[in-house]
Amino acid sequence: MFFEPQFWRKEQQVTLSDQASVEGVRGYSRTLLEELIAERGMQDGSILRLRLVEGLPDDLQVEAGEETYALVITAEEAILYGASARALIYAAQTLRQMSGHEGIFTGRLEDAPDCAFRGYRVYLPGPDSFQDFYKMVDTIVYYKYNYISLEIGGAMEYRRHPEINAAWKEFAADTHRYSGRTGEIQHAYPWAKNSIHTDNGEGEILTQDQVRELIAYCRERGLEVYPEVPLLSHSDYICLAHPELREREEDPYPDTYCPSNPDTYRIVFDILEEVIEVFRPKIVNIGHDEYYTMCLCPRCREKKPEEVYAADIIKIHDFLAERGIRTMMWGDKLLPVVTKDRTYGGAGDDRISKKGLHIHFPPTFKCQQLLPKDILMAHWYFSFGLQYDFVYHTHGYEMIYGNMAAERVEYWRERRTFGAKGGFCSNWGSNHPEYMQRNCQYLHLIFGAFALWSKTYSNARQQEILNKTFEEAFHLHYGNLDEKPYIVVSHTTELNIPYKVFYDGIFIEDEVYHMGYYKVTYTDGTETKLEVKYGTNIASSAIFCSLGDNKEGFNPTSLDESALGEVSYSTIPFRKNGKTWYKTAFLNPYPEKTIRAVEYLPDRPEKVEILSVECS
Known part of the structure; x- marks a missing residue:
């Protein structure tokens, strides 16, 4: 177990x-x-x-x-x-x-669990993808998570403001024309812009009753459900419908509203009231991360950025508090993060980007002292060091880890002792199993489940629990191999496609990753084909693998970069003869027949090697 x-x-x-x-x-x-x-x-x-x-x-x-x-x-x-x-x-x-x-x-x-807060943050599914959503929910309940957050944005019907949905659907259609379109918009201008969340709802709009159906499914399974309503930053769904509220006049794709415009809150509070009516939540995550566009318009430019930021949060906090709802927010803008290369979060930024653009926005970290202390802070800058946890602790805020990848959190046990209340993993892409796998969601969720639940977890056990996580993800996918008719193949390839994530408008393009097929021939002449697809059930022999009995050491921060996480769930990687191999399984369509031969039929020139083929 x-x-x-x-x-x-x-x-x-x-x-x-x-x-x-x-x-x-x-x-x-x-x-x-x-x-x-x-x-x-x-x-x-x-x-x-x-x-x-x-x-x-x-x-x-x-x-x-x-x-x-x-x-x-x-x-x-x-x-x-x-x-x-x-x-x-x-x-x-x-x-x-x-x-x-x-x-x-x-x-x-x-x-009993170690951490009180064990969560998962996701987008709404598209209208035709509810079954993927339900499967994901059943998975996190199996691993004893107790919170789930659904980002709303422009992907839920607003009966008071249908213009928001209309503008959002038009924007989503633009960004879904081809993979990478969102990046073109985000990085086309000489100022920092927010990532684009039109993957939410798969570019469609769910009715309020459809969202209630999702909520009911979650709550029946013991999950505390709360909405994430991106406000101030990531508010493109508001600004596209109401450009008169945008903070940056010249931005054709505005993503930040003016927090000094009284008309802003007429829209914001209407949105919140509709969301509250649908969710009846105890908590609302109000976003406020990656706040880049500030103090530019005539109403704001003479004000201090940290005071503008805090004033917006306080207005929304008080609106929610009057209704008995606790405020959660992303906490990066409280943190004055400085590294040897650049600054992050609340430290502001003033640099020349890789594209030669001058990126500038002022610091906001002084808001630490201005916000209500009952706000629950989602800390996603944990990788910058333990010291930033204490910004929340010393200023009296409860804190949980957001965008959590527990296998990459250093000083886990110490951080729990100092006051971290738990955390939540985040999925910024599709709930479809292939996307979840290749975005390392099963890896993060399963490892995270152990870390959040077990009082015995510490960083000294990272390698051990990582090994268990890959085995558990494989078991989650296939069950016990001897209980179903599988063709189990251990294979590898010389092809090496650099790892990347598939969200923010980046899609899995089958023509890029499809490699070929295994042709399985049975003794009676029957044949079947099994697809070999890079990143889905095979990866490069050159990728470093620290799993199993390999003694070369373990670097948890290299998992995504090494692409081992991408093939977790569908494979168990292992090292042999100086190469990394991938054990995977295909359902045998003719278990009653005897296999005579398995032959690889390539659709691209890179070599595929087979170490072994077994039938369960």
């Missing part, structure tokens, strides 16, 4: 009967157990009853909390205890994880 329970008295292995009954409380935990019986119950299984109890046993060995759960298992019965409905879901997921890995054991298991 991937997780390591705080207390587990493990005794004898037993099996679940396909005739087992589920008793006790109703809800999603019961659904999970019923599915488990249908999927893994055995005709001669000994466990005949699964019982759900809301509450905890008296002689608990771990600290009791809202998400604490326990399992007491005998040869005939499994009793699942949970301090809450969500905790019972975790208990049921644990039984599923046991059954799907090494099996169910009699004895007693107790567990």
Whole structure:
């Protein structure tokens, strides 16, 4: 099992009967157990009853909390205890994880999370992609995440302001004409601009009822759902419909509104009211990251940037507080980050870009002392060093890590001790499994789940947990290889395509990554083809691999650059004979037949090598 329970008295292995009954409380935990019986119950299984109890046993060995759960298992019965409905879901997921890995054991298991906030931040799906969204939600619930954030922007219907949706859809159509169009817009001007989020909703507009459907699916599974409403910066969806509100007059694609214009808040508060009506949230993330365009218009130019920034946040914070809603925001503009190469975040910027453009915006870090202390800060500059955590701690803000890649967070245990409350991974692209894999989402989510849940995780265990993460991602994708008919291939290629992410308008272009096919021939003459696709089920032999028994060392920050993360979920990379190989699996369409030969049919000249082929 991937997780390591705080207390587990493990005794004898037993099996679940396909005739087992589920008793006790109703809800999603019961659904999970019923599915488990249908999927893994055995005709001669000994466990005949699964019982759900809301509450905890008296002689608990771990600290009791809202998400604490326990399992007491005998040869005939499994009793699942949970301090809450969500905790019972975790208990049921644990039984599923046991059954799907090494099996169910009699004895007693107790567990509770280390971090209170374990989240995932995503875009809305397109109208035709709800099933991908639901699969993603089921995945994060399986790994015991408890928060999910949905970015709204212009991708949800605004009944008070349909002009916002109309302008947003036109903008999205422009940026989706071809891969990379968003980058052309973002980097075409002699000023810093925000990244473009027209991947949200896949360029379409969801109705409010459709968004409610997504929210209901999440909440049924124990997730706390909250919206992200990009305001001030990343407000292109507002400014494109209302250019009279833009801060930079000459920007044809404005992304920042004027926070000194009273008409701005008529629109902002209308947007928030509609979002609140749909979500009924306890938290709203108001964005405010990457604020570059400031103090340019006649209303703002004589004001101090940090005061303009703070005044906008306070207005929105107070509007939400009046409705009993807590404000969250991205916290980069509080941080005066200085490196040997340049400045970031609240330190401002004044430099010549790689394209020869003069990039300038003033510092805002003095806003640290001006904002309400009950704001929850999302800290995504963790890679710049532990010292920046203390900006939040010393100024009295609660802090969680945003855009979290736990395998790249140094001093994890120390940071938890100093006050970090948890964190959330972020997906800035599609929820489609291929995009999630190639954007390293499964890697981040699974490793992050362990770090956020387990009190035993520290940086000393990075290599160990990384190995487990690749194995777990592979298991998530394929299950147990001996339980389904797979053709398992270990292969590699001399082709080496540099790694890149597929979001902000960058799409996976099949013609770039398609390499060829394996032609599988059976003894009766039947043939089938299996696609070989770079970055999806194969990668370069030259990529450094530190997984498994390799002793060359581990550099967590190199994972994305080395492209190993890109092929996690569909492969397990390993090193042999001076090369990196990739174990992958293809579903065998004719498991009843005997394979005579497997031949690679190339559609491009780069060589593909096969180390082994096995059938499960």
